[in-house]
Amino acid sequence: MTERFYEFVLGYQRLFGAYISKYFYLRNKKGGIYEDISYISTQQYYFEYSTRPLVFSIVNLVLVYSFLSFRYSDLASLALCLFIQFGSRLFKWISIFSVYFSAKLDSDTSHESSKQSRKVIDADNVETYKHTFVLSQTGFRCLVLKKSTYESSVIECSLFAISITTPPRYEALSYTWGPPPPPSEQQYILCDGKKLPVTENCISALYHLRKKYSNRLLWIDAICIDQTNAEEASQQVQIMGQIYQNAAKVLVWLGPSTAERRLAFRYIALHLQLWSLPRSMLDWSRSHLWEKIERRGHESVIADFSNIAWFSRVWTIQEIGLAQQGVCTIHCGNDTENYDFANAELLSLTTALNVRSAYPLNDLLYHQSTHIFRADLRSRVLTNEPLSRGTIGRLLRYLALYDATNPRDKIYGLYGILAKLGFTMPKPDYTLSVDEVYWKSMVAIVEKEPDLAFLSLASGIDSHIPNAPSWVPDFRKTSSFMCLDGTHCATKESLPVVHIHNRGAELQVSGVIVDRISNHVRQKVWEPPFGTREVCDGRYFGLDDPEMFFSTVSTLQAWMTIALIKDSHARERYNNFYKATLEVATQGHLRLMNCDAKDFADFLDLLHWNSDWYKPVTPSDVQRNLEKAANDPGMRDRFFNPTYNEYVENPEWQTMCAMKVHPKISKILHLVWAVARGNTIFETATGWLGVGANTLMEDDVVALISGMRMPVILRSILGAGERKFMVVGTAYVSGMMDGEAWDEGEKNLEDLSLA
Template sequence: MSIAATSASAHLHETTDVSELTVDGVTQDDILARHIPGQAAGRLYERHLLPSTATHIRLLELRVADSAAASEPGAPPLPETIVCSLLTTPIESPQPFKALSYHWGTDDKTCSLEVSGSCVRITPSLDTALRYVATQQETLYLWVDQICINQEDSAEKSDQVLLMTDIYSKAEQVLVWLGETADRSDELMDLWRDIGQQAQSIGLEDYFTKEKVSRMLEIMNSRSVDDPLTEPYHQIVDTARPQFEKLLQAIIDFDQRPWFHRVWIVQEVSLCPNTVFVCGHKTVPVDYVVHTNHIFSTAIKQSLKSGPDMGFQRLALQALSPRTVPLLSTRRRRQRFQNGVGDGDELFHLLRKLFVESDTKATQSRDRIYGLLGLAVDSKDLAIKPDYSTADPALAFTSVARAMIRNGRVELLSFSQFPKEPGLENLPTWVPDWRSNLLPSYYVIFESAEDHLLGESGNTKVSLAPTNEQNILGIRGYIVDSIDEVGSAWDASGGNASCLALFKTLEELCRKSAAVGEPIYPSASRRAEAVWRVPVGDLYWTPETDYIRARKPLVEDQYRDCLAVSEIVVNWGSMSAEEQKPAMQEITSRRFTSGRYKENMSGMNGKKPYVTCRGYLGMCPGSAVAGDVVVILCGARLPYVLRRQDQGDRWTFLGEAYCDGVMDGEIMGHREERLFNIE
């Protein structure tokens, strides 16, 4: 700046219209804005107004001005200075660009970046990411949300979120910045690239289809399967196995990197065919990681069969459950959908996959939903428009829940669980908050399921009634019965004593049901089956069959094994030495089948056994009490429990239930349809 400019700046307070002062063609406001970040950002977006926030995006042009010393031996030097500018382009036919996916980290924007002559504050994680990706080429046109969207403009932000599908689908490449080199990440990236290339070369991707998935499972489990893939697949497994064994801790550490736990990254990694992981100076195509994870799973399961020490087992089991597995399976489903050979994921499937028994984070709670809209194949049908203008996010959750139920996803009610998280306590009782680690429903519904196992509402379709209040869900259905008595909530971690207590309670409730004498079962023998059907929700899983309806004699026999083992263990201390010897033999002979039955009981964790006034038996939410009502809602596959409120025909939602004897539509046509106003 010249001396004249300095003098002019010193006397700005004497000038009323400072915007007219210029120095070498630059206004004094621009000079000051470079040193006042908030003002700078405002000026920047004023100079780069989008013709329409619904049709255009901004791109960041990066050029390396000069470089510092290399950050790692043998690595290219990181740029010390990056020259940046903004430009606009229509999303319909954009200028070629790449998109950056990264973890924001702290919201504190403690770093600065000069963009088009203005100083813009950015987070340290973005500052580091830009310096690494800028080394890849001399000039880089990049879309990065923190800069290309005016984060202070709620209306612009809402419109731009709706363009996420186009942004990440039309990018030439998505660069996924995972962080700097650490914890043997270079070795892991090299292994992913090597094994991924080999897996791709033998055509592994061709077996990730509905038609070939069963053959793939056979190949994984046996080297004798007559298939062209079998031998090359197992050769790769043999080669990779010792390398994987040495990098178990590195795999676990890599999985803990913050990027894998952000909700926004799911669509960012799934939409573009050309997506790469960038870690330090290493890069690897994401699809190579998909293939490598498959090889890894087979290899480490083989290692576990060889009886390794407990330390290895612990690491191996932890490494076998990485965040990358559901994340990259979602990517595969989306890519197949875009190629016209798959169904993709509805919003409900994505929410369940990411927030049920999974730790997915978002800075703003409503981003749990908005961050997935670009990936959901039903987003247009749901007609959801992101809205950041209101302080209370409850309206966003309520509107989305209503839209999904209207489109037939009544089962989302199973994920409205209590207590609601802080900040969302005023949600209606029927609306899920989609917080991390929600409990699963006992009914596992897969995206590809063609024949559902349960259908208590028969062929009915969801039927909503308009209401004058946003918080009210007016939905039609049927009353099964009022609860007459409940037992104690079952604790799946309570061991044999807890199992035995549940079994004994159900035996007593079954006797009460028989004493009522209502003809709700076709026979007395079918009524007696409730004692072994109820604890597992009439659903059963085995490695050989996947999920099936509970049936005789398999499930009944395993229930009796579990009952016998529980009784022996609970009464062990009162047995004599002579009694303990045959008892131990019985435990040994029944332990495996007993454990299998107990494993299937886990879906009912936290629920209470109950009997209704007419004698129906089942499991209900832990908060349910006598007088609450078991209902079947039109279009649902499970019963739910409601509580009538004092102010007339209003209801409170309590949760999902199992009700023996109604799970196949038995009461349809025998009850009068009615309207439930749930709030």
């Protein structure tokens, strides 16, 4: 045993050498800039990872040799070893498991107090830093974050140019910039003695990452890239994937800690530690933890943590996807955890808790999807797993879920990972318009991987990229979650047949025209501005604005009417037209709400309580619903507030109030309203019932395209002299989503040109 301790200590002789060399180096250093960086990056590792084990080793050695004359020295040294090695871990477990028994949300002012104590640069008397030296094609800058024993002292750093081919050991920061501050609140750091403006989130990360006794070598895009130089920014994007791939560590900065975030971090850490329990206890302990979180009312703490801006930032797909295994760590204030473990536990927690919430679509369709997709893509890159069919299509489709300050970054943010997957993309160029970036990139992707899933995001007739063909996707288009659903197989397992013509202006596909649209609802529900990702809803959402409740309720009434009226063609096609209506109105997602057909029938009853042709409920039922709404604490104020007098007698407002107070009906309203965003219901000449983009018109056609999972609505270009169409958008058609119409249509395939 004594020999083992002796060998253990000898293993840290290199660290002694590092400390000694540091002393002489700092006294007599004469090396150039690159030698300085190499020294800092090399010694940083030993100082950070070896100091604590070294101290333990010395203590072990001294105490063991003091026991040499003791009869049971081997046993004593073993006990001492176990105590030292596992004592800190045991203490950590106790602190983690304490949240299982008690958890309180205490007010937290530490971040604000630390902000107030920071020393401020006299910006008026300090020269502004400018990135002077030009970078080579493989060059990038690294930031030396200088040490400080005072937490509140000004952040000081230096920038050096190094090569991506032979880089020193450095750490890359993954974070969100955050909104630009007003001029009066602009934050500065000192870079080579000159002021450099940074955002609040960036300076907060620097304060938390700065070390007391050693410098730190970092790569931070906002500082290391000259943001005023579009040419340099374009060049740096080309090697950004390699920067994260070569980093010794990738530091995910979620922002400063708050009481809510700290509690969420403790729950995540506990959820992770539960895996160390025996299998027989694991499921029981996890379910009991979920119940405790619900009883304490802490579900929102987990949901809000999952909704931190970093998780929805498009650049994080590449930054995490290309990082080496085991080097990613999450930092939230002073809390830290391994990224891969923490992300998996966060996903597990949110899945378990959010499916029971009243308005779960944001979590089920958006937030959790980003976690799952990022983890899946990272796994494929780390294992060099070949791409399965549809992976690129999913990648492009999920781009709509991620945010980017510059819309070009929806593509450029994936440049490195696409290159890793074998795609030769056009070089990033921030001088190009958004239209050109999306168009040229899609041509390059389609020529390499002819996957048509991107058509679900086609810019369409009302394009916000007017200089590009209608088939080119607009990755800012998130008004409909129909584009996110990859579970359908309208053309079964057919393969795409795709050709690019006319210098990339036309996309030739193989498909069949199924039918022509003969009727549709022209009204529109209220929807948020273009590009809004969230499904806006809540218990009292929509009650305070006539545009919201009037347009939404009247439009949804028209939706149901088009299928349920007696002369509807849908009655002839569908044996159960009520089921078809339910399927179209919910896009088959009713089970997501934990609801059934009976609940949907109740929804229809309440929606049409004041209709002349639909009288399923008695006036007394309606009165009871309104009384229940009037007794709701939040709605009571509206019922008896004079400013709402004009609303109280409005049938649409009454309908909305009555729906909101019913748990099941409010969930269905939540779902149907989300389906209706950017969409409308339509009927074809032969009775097909479906939902498609609200820009569709009579005589538009419903087509099935080989290799496309969903039907597509097309508009013929008159006078083209050939089968040429513009893309209106994808559609959900009852009785067509699982390939029921494909067997017959496949026999009549023809070339269709999309312009």
